Amino acid sequence: MTSHAEAEMEERNFRAEVDVESVGEDEASESLLRLFQLFQIEAECNSSEVIPQDNEMWCSRNVLRKQRNWEKIVAAKKSKRKQEKERRKAKHIEGTEQQHSKRVLKAIMKERLLEAKHAGPRLCIDLSVSDHMTKKEISKLAAQIRRLYGANKRAAKPFWLCVTGLLVHSSIHEECLRMNDGFSNYLMDTTEEHYFDLFPLERIVYLTPDSKHALEEIDPQKVYILGGLVDENIQKKLTFQKACEQGLQTARLPIQEYMIKDGNMKNFHSEILAINQVFDVLAMYYKTGSWPEALKAGVPARKGFVLPGQQDVETKKMSS
Numbered sequence: 056m057t058s059h060a061e062a063e064m065e066e067r068n069f070r071a072e073v074d075v076e077s078v079g080e081d082e083a084s085e086s087l088l089r090l091f092q093l094f095q096i097e098a099e100c101n102s103s104e105v106i107p108q109d110n111e112m113w114c115s116r117n118v119l120r121k122q123r124n125w126e127k128i129v130a131a132k133k134s135k136r137k138q139e140k141e142r143r144k145a146k147h148i149e150g151t152e153q154q155h156s157k158r159v160l161k162a163i164m165k166e167r168l169l170e171a172k173h174a175g176p177r178l179c180i181d182l183s184v185s186d187h188m189t190k191k192e193i194s195k196l197a198a199q200i201r202r203l204y205g206a207n208k209r210a211a212k213p214f215w216l217c218v219t220g221l222l223v224h225s226s227i228h229e230e231c232l233r234m235n236d237g238f239s240n241y242l243m244d245t246t247e248e249h250y251f252d253l254f255p256l257e258r259i260v261y262l263t264p265d266s267k268h269a270l271e272e273i274d275p276q277k278v279y280i281l282g283g284l285v286d287e288n289i290q291k292k293l294t295f296q297k298a299c300e301q302g303l304q305t306a307r308l309p310i311q312e313y314m315i316k317d318g319n320m321k322n323f324h325s326e327i328l329a330i331n332q333v334f335d336v337l338a339m340y341y342k343t344g345s346w347p348e349a350l351k352a353g354v355p356a357r358k359g360f361v362l363p364g365q366q367d368v369e370t371k372k373m374s375s
């Protein structure tokens with residue numbers, strides 16, 4: 056048998072052997088490589104028949120070069136497939152871990168909330184003051200309740216939340232259901248009742264920006280009340296007067312005690328925050344025990360207050 060015929064037979068055998076579907080891509084590549092090497096042998100044999108002797112060296116170098124290129128391609132493909140396989144495996148593991156850690160985080164969050172329900176502190180959003188709000192203000196309030204609830208869920212030391220005076224079918228109730236996914240399953244209490252019918256009066260502290268008393272600490276035995284109100288046309292002292300009429304303790308955030316007016320803010324300074332911002336301050340204080348840190352985290356710069364020493368930084372920021 057001639058070398059040409061032998062090579063053809065080998066090729067047929069190999070084609071039968073190299074069934075890519077059944078052996079998998081790695082083996083198929085290796086088999087193809089072997090097949091290719093056979094072709095090289097055949098090519099070398101054939102070329103020695105037709106190419107003159109002085110071309111032999113050039114020819115075999117050319118064949119070797121092609122073979123090396125082919126080997127490189129096969130090796131690169133192989134390593135790419137390996138990398139891809141490892142990437143898929145890592146992604147799968149990561150996905151499983153994420154699902155696992157999501158479940159664990161949810162369980163931790165639930166445990167912390169139930170601990171706060173049992174041991175305090177409690178924070179009520181009083182919706183009995185939300186009567187005269189416009190549609191736009193009601194939407195804003197619903198969004199603030201969602202943010203506050205989300206922040207409380209993420210807090211290392213959460214409060215137990217309670218929404219009081221929430222009348223079924225009222226505009227704010229409808230808006231909360233419409234805008235806040237899963238509102239009816241929020242881990243908090245909602246009731247049509249008023250806070251003063253639910254808790255002993257001596258435990259209630261109504262938080263209001265108009266109070267004369269600065270809040271000094273967060274006492275887990277107390278129930279803190281926030282006025283569920285967005286008043287774009289400020290209803291001055293609304294919650295303060297209400298709390299005074301009910302003979303309740305009141306407190307404001309200690310903004311004046313720990314912050315100074317930012318000289319760059321063209322005379323606009325306001326201590327009135329949205330309920331979710333007040334909550335951010337309370338939650339940070341409850342976690343760190345530091346009012347400067349808490350106020351820095353919760354009081355937006357546009358309110359015109361900064362911590363002493365922060366003013367220089369703010370001035371530099373504005374002038375750059």
Ligand SMILES: C[S@@+](CC[C@H](N)C(=O)[O-])C[C@H]1O[C@@H](n2cnc3c(N)ncnc32)[C@H](O)[C@@H]1O
Nearest residue numbers: 262263264281282290292293294307308327328
């Ligand atoms: C937008 S404010 C409403 C202000 C309204 N004029 C009032 O009479 O309360 C919403 C609620 O956040 C709370 N709040 C806002 N700023 C506060 C501050 N500096 N100190 C304490 N509570 C504050 C109060 O409970 C307030 O009712």
